[in-house]
Amino acid sequence: MSGEHMQIGEVATRTELSLRTIRHYEETGLVMPSARSQGGFRLYTEADVARLMVVRRMKPLGFTLDQMRELLDATDRLDSGEKPAPAERDVLLECVRRYEREAAEQVDRLRTQLARAEEFAATLRERLTRVPTR
Structure with missing residues (x-):
């Protein structure tokens, strides 16, 4: 396409x-x-x-529109046909690395939240099975 x-x-x-x-x-x-x-x-x-897919993936991780814009700008400049100067390239790569680290940290926090939510739901299910029927 x-x-x-x-x-x-x-x-x-x-x-x-x-x-x-x-x-x-x-x-x-x-x-x-x-x-x-x-x-x-x-x-x-x-x-x-x-x-749009980058934006869609960043949104649930809590990134702001400004952060999305910064990352997209950095990746655009890295992917453009024009090669950035080495110093600029290093800055752009560090920007992308920083967002990768932040995303990984947020994923870890979300996994912890999900595990706690699953434990809570399981506790409620277990509690319901102990309720006597009439």
Whole structure:
């Protein structure tokens, strides 16, 4: 599908984001459609979908829109055809590493929360099995 454009509805389906959310991310400058149709419809590419997926994955980990923007900017500059100067490249790589560490820490916190929630649910199930029936 490279080089082909998708309308916002298809992008919403593929990313599992609402149209409203995608439009909001456009308004905040996180993801811009690559083109517009003659009728003014937003048109997106695979690269746009990939950006939206980064945002979608960061959101439940508690990252802010500014943090999302910073990471996307860093990865854009690293992935662009222009090679950044070595010092700039090091700064960009450290930025990406920092977000990777923060994401891993948040995943660990979420695993702990999930384990506690599962323990709680199991405790309630066990308690219900001990209640005498009439």
